[in-house]
Amino acid sequence: MPKVILTGSIRQHVGGLGVVEVGGDTAGAVVSALEASYPALRGWIVDERGALRRHVKLYFGQGAVSLDTPIGPNDELHIVAAISGG
Amino acid sequence: MTELLVGTKKGLVVLRGARGGPLEIAARAFPGEAVEFAMRDPRSGRYFASVTHGQFGPHLFYTDDPTGKWQQAEGPAFPPSANAAIERIWVIEPGVDDDVVWCGVAPAALFRSGDGGGGLCLHSICPWPGDPNRLAIGISSAGVWLSDDAGKSWRRSVGGLVPRYIPEEARKDTHAFCVHNMRRAPRQPTTLYMQFHGGVYRSDNAGETWIDIGTDRGLPSDFGFPLAIDPNDPDRAFVVPLAADMDRVTPEGRVRVYETLDRGKSWRALENGLPQSKAYLTVLRQAFCNDGASPLGLYFGATSGEVFGSADGGLTWSTVAAHLPPVASVRCA
Known part of the structure; x- marks a missing residue:
């Protein structure tokens, strides 16, 4: 199963874990599986339309990817929050 | 005893102290996150806070002790048919029926909770x-x-x-x-x-x-x-x-x-x-409220971080707290 590496500020919603293995063959499916396993994460990474939040990025391989990017079972998907704010 | 819930650009501040006097910070929750609104439902004693995280969006939280741990409520969320996402939760208002709490959001919509805040939510x-x-x-x-x-x-x-x-x-x-x-x-x-x-x-x-x-x-x-x-x-x-x-x-x-x-x-x-x-x-x-007492207590906060209060219906005022982050909302608990 793909590994998901979570940014520190949302680890509180997955019991403090930094790395979680969940199923899914696209980045979006992985995020959905993550929400299913950890319901407190619902609404934090994607909004209720299923759109990635503006200041959240998914990284896989060499760069940022979209939710429909295919992910293999041995891949790592990084969920990263932008450093932004005032 | 006065308890004020002060939503600020950088967290929720719970102020407590004698009515009419300076108030002390009893607790600070959601540090670094914008707390648009916080209130206590007088029927149940339950506290609610709308928190807009800069990266992770708006979420509603509740607790029975504002100095303790807060729980995340399910929703509010638009149904898929709306093709919209909540940007902010502006206001939370107890309904008339015991188990109803209303929530006003942007883009403008009204949400209703049927279970006292486990799942809910305009200004x-x-x-x-x-x-x-x-x-x-x-x-x-x-x-x-x-x-x-x-x-x-x-x-x-x-x-x-x-x-x-x-x-x-x-x-x-x-x-x-x-x-x-x-x-x-x-x-x-x-x-x-x-x-x-x-x-x-x-x-x-x-x-x-x-x-x-x-x-x-x-x-x-x-x-x-x-x-x-x-x-x-x-x-x-x-x-x-x-x-x-x-x-x-x-x-x-x-x-x-x-x-x-x-x-x-x-x-x-x-x-x-x-x-x-x-x-x-x-x-x-949302940064102005009253406590419903007689004479009426009045409190308001400013984006420059002061909270002013009056215990005599506004005849005399004092600074009950200062040097807070920009104040978005003030409610008497």
């Missing part, structure tokens, strides 16, 4: 004491909406409101009625007060039509956001005027609350103890 929500079916809501740029069936159907009600910010020739066809704040007098539910975007109004018929109570009656400006009423006196209301829509600070460098005791026929300044020189403060929509 002004005015239930009708004793009648769960009758509601009035206020929406920025969209006016007043009334329902007689608990929100199943709505009708717009803007008769009497004058949108001066729209060119005169275009007013007839406009939908852009910018309500800034609206409150219902609980002991006389047909009476509502409104701070409009340029204009202060009262309705004597449950919001069906509106009467100008802001022009030439003693206010230094009829622009502003905060509005409070005396829950025990339907003739009494308070506003905190700002200079103008293009200059949203306290007029003339003086911080003044204005009170009417005669349903808006006249207004007088309440300024004793408030900064009266070189004080250009901004007081946001």
